[in-house]
Amino acid sequence: MAQGSKKAVFYAICVNGIITVLKGFAALATHSAAMMNEAVHSLMDTLNQVFLMIGLLRGGRPADENYAFGHGQKKYLWNLWSAIGLFSIGCGLGLAHAWHAYHQLHVSERPTVVSILGVEIAPIWISAVVLFIALVLEAYVLLVAAKEFRAQMRARGATNPFRFLREADDPTLIAVLLEDSIAVTGVILAATGIGLAQVTGDKIWDIWFSVAIAVMLGLTAIFLGAINMRFLTSIRDVDAEKAFAEICRGRRDIERFHDLRSVIVDETHVVVVAEVELREEVLVRDMRERIQAHEKALLERVPEHRRTEAVRAYAQDRAVVQATLERTERVIDELESELKARCPQVFHLTVEVEGIAQSSVLDEPGELLS
Template sequence: MNRSKSDDRTRITVLVALAANLVIAVAKGVGGFLSGSPALLSEAAHSVADSVNEVFLLAALRRSHRPADSRHPFGYGKERYFWSLLAAVGIFTVGGCFSFFQGFEALSTDGRESPEGYTVGLVVLAFALLAEGGSLVRALVQLRGEKGAARDPALRTVVAEDSTAVLGVVLAMVGMVLHLITGNVVWEASASLAIGLLLVYVAFRLGKDARDRLIGESADPELRKGVRELLASQPEIDNVAALFTMGLGLDSVMLAARVDLAPGIDSEEIERVSVRIKRSISRAWPEAEHVFLDITNAPPRGGV
């Protein structure tokens, strides 16, 4: 599947997740205020964070396809990772920190939910579980059905958010039920703290992945190995002195190689060899959009 069609599917997946999170955030917020449930309010903050993050991901999909210009000669592919990093920060600050706040605040009180609040809260969470589950299923179907989809930070973020949301809803439901049964708010406070820890962990993993891509992560080992073997197999190349790669976007790689040519090749032949090698690399790996060869003549064998 070409990248434009894949991005269209990812955009729909993100929009589905955004719509689900907006509706769920309102439902959780209303239910949380009516019931006074800290776990439900934590989940409301979680859904708000996810909604903001989906806006970031939509920006990433749009801005990462801008053409290269004089200020950004290698294009804007890394925008995808920048906005994914902002999404990770949003999960940490809005979702994680608010969940911790709700948990610690609940521990300082001695409240007990009313049966009415319990009913409202569980109904809201059951609805949220269905909506989040539906969004997660769609994202997983795309992730498993498209080649290379696992490398898309926007899709991976949606999967991580929806998976965390489903687990967070389950934690909130367990906390509310145990609070009602035992009359001890510590159960619901613990659920809020657990949701906070879960969000912080997910934010850390997503942020670390985005950071690695932004600071210049190399291409995958299979590509590096294949390019090195291709270079070494050329009859005109005596030695592959160095090979450097860096990902510039989801399907864009910069490749630079320093090679020594066999003795006796003149300058005109060097140019023809260089063009042929670059074309061979581009045909074998279309994502290698920028190929640079630093070619030097090896000294004559046996010479001084």
């Protein structure tokens, strides 16, 4: 999952860096408000994806003495900073530039031709070429992110992409997917505004569509901020809890479970905690041989002449305790193995054995043999 996200982010950084330079050149050459806001948009995309990459690299560090379950949540923090900070800044700069362009609407004149390497070119053609290149490159990066998004959907058995977009556990990939989708939309908006301004001769179209691009950046900041906030507030993994409950109900050696809780550290690290009560008749059914084996092993460590009644009683008691602990540990290990097989994101399972539930078979000993 993380590897696919890194690939999507890396492609996005490279492509958006190139597009930022192209749009910035076109905006300066054509004096287009929409093109300038698209340049700001691409710059914010590039910086944002640099933040995402930093979050992926720092969040991928293993557990250490300060971070018991790894550094995974740092990823959400970097994502939150990039979403709220950079996109909010991009929205503010875009609106400010649109306001300035509106007040200069009847004051400044746009160039009719632009000279590049001695060749005079109409500004509309510069905008058209740059926007076409941007559209092709942005569409390619969007395709890379969409393929990884679909792969995660198939892995989780999801069928509704819009619902999965809200509930997916990889906010970095979601951020890249949304940014690339909005980047393609921004190119289309800029082309529409510039085209309408060219056809009608009214530059207000260029300004209005630049406002639309800026507002779109602001809405993106709000949405991505909300997604990352979910994972910074100790959200529960309902699927893991449901799987644990189903496993417990299907096991004959567990009488009941309660106080079931979970915490998502990141998309690959989920901690599940529960208390269980074991079923007496199932627990003790195969323990007699284990107790006798442990008792024999303990007594063999003591010379024959020292095997007093007290020593034999101690060996018997210790054998019972050891066999009980081993049987309990086996139950916990099996629970953990089954849960991780069904939910690979579960990194740690803590099961507290609350006790052994008394069985009604004590009143009818004959049932023990059935």
